[in-house]
Amino acid sequence: MKKIIFFCFTAFLFFFEIFIFTNIWIFLSAYSVMYSFEEIEEIPTSEVVVIFGARVHGNKILSDALMDRADSAIDIYKAKKAKKIYVSGDTRSEFYNEVETTVHYLQKRGIPNIDILQDPGGLDTYDSLHRAKYTYNISSAILATQEFHLPRALFLCRSFDIKCSGVIADRHTYIKSKYFYARESLANIKAMYELIIDEIPTYSL
Incomplete structure (x- = not known):
């Protein structure tokens, strides 16, 4: 019984150390290229500004998080810091399409x-x-x-050898912000695992 307890305790410590190390590593690797929106003039010019997918409602309304990403991308584009806007997201259902909804939002704003x-x-x-x-x-x-998502996104971007910088797009106070930060700490582990095994995206072409 003592051996089992010792083994479980050792395993717990091992995975806890991996958890802590991974999260610290990802944050520190990204910190130097994270900008607030007030620092937009300092951001290096790039090919694209990326809008990652997030929840949409009825294929018509962007969630607060996605709207903040889109509005920030529009401002970056209009400041001539990016030539194009890259809109990525979930489009698997005709009743739920993050990309199409975001594109319509961008089009309405010129x-x-x-x-x-x-x-x-x-x-x-x-x-x-x-x-x-x-x-x-x-x-x-x-x-x-x-801000909670930016370190992981930048870490992955650099891992794919894309020269990158990031803008904190928080323009709302998010009701579930504590949950988002907690979830992100686990998502960091998933991201590291995906890189290690060189995972192929669901839609690879």
Whole structure:
């Protein structure tokens, strides 16, 4: 019985150390290229500004998080810091389409179609950035997303050899912010695992 307890305790310590190390590593690797919106003039110019998918309501209304990402991307584009806007997200259902809903939002705000790149295969952050590199041949990007999400997104972007910087897109106070931060700490572990096994996105082409 003591051996079992010792083994379980040792295993717990091992995985806890991996958990802590991974989260610290990801944050520290991204911190130097994270910008607030007030620092927009300091952001290096890139090929695209990326809008990652997030919840939409009835294929008509963006969630607060997605709206903040889209509005930040629009401002970055209009500041001539990115030539195009790369919209990635979940499009698996005709009744739920993050990309189409976001594109309509951009169009209504004067973004020309020629400057919008649509990625229908961005089921998660890993897939969005893997496809940005290997499907759309993007070599530089600005990531416009929430502060809790930005370190992981930048870490993955750099891992795919995309020159990148990130803008904190928090323009609302999010009701579930504590939950988002807690979930992100687990998502960091998933991201590291996906990189280690060189996972192929669900939609790889």
